[in-house]
Amino acid sequence: MWDYSEKVLDLFYHPKNQGPMDPTPEPGIRVVTGDVGSITCGDALRLYLKVEEATERILAASFQTFGCTSAIASSSALTELITGLTLDQALKITNRDIADYLGGLPPAKMHCSVMGQEALEAAIYRYRGIPLPVHTDDDSALICSCFGISESKIRRLVRENHLTTVEEVTAYSKAGGGCGSCLADIEDLIATVLAEGGSERPSVAEPRDPVQVKTSAPLTTLQKIAHIQTVLEQQVRPLLIADGGDVELYDVDGDQVWLRLKGACTSCASSQDTLKLAIETRLREQVWPQLTVHAV
Numbered sequence: 001m002w003d004y005s006e007k008v009l010d011l012f013y014h015p016k017n018q019g020p021m022d023p024t025p026e027p028g029i030r031v032v033t034g035d036v037g038s039i040t041c042g043d044a045l046r047l048y049l050k051v052e053e054a055t056e057r058i059l060a061a062s063f064q065t066f067g068c069t070s071a072i073a074s075s076s077a078l079t080e081l082i083t084g085l086t087l088d089q090a091l092k093i094t095n096r097d098i099a100d101y102l103g104g105l106p107p108a109k110m111h112c113s114v115m116g117q118e119a120l121e122a123a124i125y126r127y128r129g130i131p132l133p134v135h136t137d138d139d140s141a142l143i144c145s146c147f148g149i150s151e152s153k154i155r156r157l158v159r160e161n162h163l164t165t166v167e168e169v170t171a172y173s174k175a176g177g178g179c180g181s182c183l184a185d186i187e188d189l190i191a192t193v194l195a196e197g198g199s200e201r202p203s204v205a206e207p208r209d210p211v212q213v214k215t216s217a218p219l220t221t222l223q224k225i226a227h228i229q230t231v232l233e234q235q236v237r238p239l240l241i242a243d244g245g246d247v248e249l250y251d252v253d254g255d256q257v258w259l260r261l262k263g264a265c266t267s268c269a270s271s272q273d274t275l276k277l278a279i280e281t282r283l284r285e286q287v288w289p290q291l292t293v294h295a296v
């Protein structure tokens with residue numbers, strides 16, 4: 001499992017402001033949503049903002065997410081950070097602010113803070129009825145087809161977070177974390193951005209927490225089955241069912257886990273692969289780090 005800060009664990013076990021928001025509040029108040037990701041591509045976040053129209057102040061924020069421990073904690077942290085701010089003030093919140101609020105995130109989990117920042121921007125731009133900034137559209141070249149990450153998004157992450165390695169780009173965006181065929185392109189793009197020089201924000205400190213996998217006594221197969229069932233029942237199936245899909249545990253043999261995807265999750269081969277990866281990440285974090293998930 002990852003070495004999370006106490007704040008991350010607290011917000012994971014006791015998330016604040018989780019759940020949908022009533023879309024029809026009183027006069028003078030508007031509720032908008034910002035969506036990032038796709039449930040069939042792994043992580044997904046929907047952020048709700050309740051905004052006082054006269055002042056553009058965020059009166060309340062809430063979230064729904066399909067993601068790992070750090071995605072839930074990052075989303076919860078974001079809602080606490082922005083409540084009470086004006087929209088202009090909220091637009092200045094960075095993914096680094098979210099990570100700092102949590103006492104740091106493991107480097108490989110920084111993409112969760114990026115997802116929060118992007119959902120916030122999406123909600124505010126939707127509120128104002130203007131197109132999203134260029135970094136979120138698809139006009140630039142697609143660098144990583146496995147995770148749908150564009151050149152402009154990678155450029156922005158490299159500039160704003162002072163990234164210098166492919167591994168860092170993967171940690172912040174997931175780009176390169178699938179088939180690996182885009183790794184050379186990412187490396188070239190990093191070199192190009194660094195050669196262009198300049199950055200939009202001050203230099204940031206290194207992430208506080210190194211990635212560590214805790215070792216403990218191996219689980220028995222029965223214990224693994226019980227833990228996997230609990231994670232699936234409590235965290236995965238409710239979200240999939242709400243989206244027309246479902247999953248069931250088919251078999252466990254050592255560290256190999258077979259899952260049967262059902263409903264909408266079976267609609268195409270690629271969605272099965274990405275969904276498998278998302279569930280695998282969650283099971284590795286919460287059950288046993290060596291687990292490998294297969295779809296049957």
Ligand code: FES
Pocket residue numbers: 143144145146147175176177178179180181182183
């Ligand atoms: S194209 Fe980027 S990991 Fe596959």
